[in-house]
Amino acid sequence: MKGFVRYKVEDGVEFCWCSGHKEYLPCEGFGANSRNKNGKHNYCKECVKMNDRKQKGEPIPFGTVNQFVENQKNNILKNLGYDLEGDVSIHQQFLKKHKL
Numbered sequence: 001m002k003g004f005v006r007y008k009v010e011d012g013v014e015f016c017w018c019s020g021h022k023e024y025l026p027c028e029g030f031g032a033n034s035r036n037k038n039g040k041h042n043y044c045k046e047c048v049k050m051n052d053r054k055q056k057g058e059p060i061p062f063g064t065v066n067q068f069v070e071n072q073k074n075n076i077l078k079n080l081g082y083d084l085e086g087d088v089s090i091h092q093q094f095l096k097k098h099k100l
């Protein structure tokens with residue numbers, strides 16, 4: 001479907017589908033694209049950067065994509081007030097936060 005971006009919410013974090021990574025990433029990592037339903041790009045910012053590098057013939061740093069994904073997820077969870085260092089799982093913290 002044209003102009004449709006897959007989307008889900010997990011542990012209170014919004015995830016958008018990245019056509020480059022072929023997986024859900026925090027929507028915060030996506031640029032704006034008003035042509036799409038959810039207002040986000042089909043590719044995360046990192047993929048857009050990579051594609052840009054490819055077009056310019058610049059070398060692509062390997063290993064940065066997964067790190068970026070992890071960092072994005074962790075930063076967003078931290079911003080939402082989750083404790084990533086503690087013994088309590090994110091899922092448990094989510095249930096407590098939403099009184100489930």
Ligand SMILES: [Zn+2]
Nearest residue numbers: 018021044047
């Ligand atoms: Zn991506």
